[in-house]
Amino acid sequence: MNQQLKNRFNELEQQAQDIAATESTKSGAYSGVYQHIDADVILGWCVKARNLLSTACGRESEHFKSFVEAEEPQSYEDSPTRFKRVLSVFRAAKEDFEGGYLTTMRNLVQAEVFTTELEQADELLGAGYPLPAAVIAGVVLETTLRDLCAQSGLVPGKLSKMNDDLAKAGRYNSVVQKQITALAAVRNSAAHGKVDEFTREDVKAMIRDVERLLGMWLS
Template identity: 65%
Template sequence: MKRLKAIFLAAKEDFEGGYLSSMRALVQAEVFDSELEQANELLNSGYFTAAAVVAGVLLETALRELCEKEGISVGKLDKMNADLAKAGVYNKLIQKRITALADIRNSAAHGKVNEFVEQDVTDMIRYVSLFLASHLIS
């Protein structure tokens, strides 16, 4: 136990100093970047429906992370989106954009490919990337 005391004290110091949450943010940023790359690769390969689903899952995951960060209960995408806007994490315009992107994701996931076009997915991926950069990865 005496030999492990220094390790425990160092871990406690890292935790109290917030270094572990910084490490979590770095890992999270890497995962988000990888998922964005996957969505872009699918889009560039002509699989824009699959790209929309991946980007939509990434957006929902980001909303979940934001809710946890802000102490807001996690739930369905629409509720998290409304709660985050209500809490002032972002404005109504962003809330409406997220709702539109969620609609694209839902249409893609349910095979309703006539409800969106490839350019919608391109814009979706671009916006999700910007949203992540301004709300989570900063």
């Protein structure tokens, strides 16, 4: 996924350079001499760039919001000026993406969400509900593996397959792979309501191990 986004950033950067090269000088009876780039060409590029920023940065990000704001035409400005403005925002987002800053921000938010869910699982376990606690911890684990697959260019699937694929890709070693296999077994038993196949201590260890793995992957 990250490689696809990187490629798309590069494609749109090249398209932007090609568009900028079409700038020409025109004149009108009322407007006088002015610089011009075809408005429809700019619009098409902006739609593609906006879609990319929505995916790579998120619609609530400063990059996306600034891009949408930059698209708004200003009074008495020519099309090249407007294009340069949106291109500046696009290039700022591209730089942050390539520097890994967008991934870091997403990871921080994700880590906070997952921490809250694991705290909920811990509270359920403490209240005597090991089954839902194990299910929640399992969801956090599976969601994280899906994200790791996307980051590694792997196709997400069932938890066991993602675990095997990530280990083969070198995302983590065989020790971690075996640990995740054990965690997945508890998660599967809980998901099917087989409370006799795991203990309260198993769930407690599961929550602790998932939290530790998150610390490794999302830090």
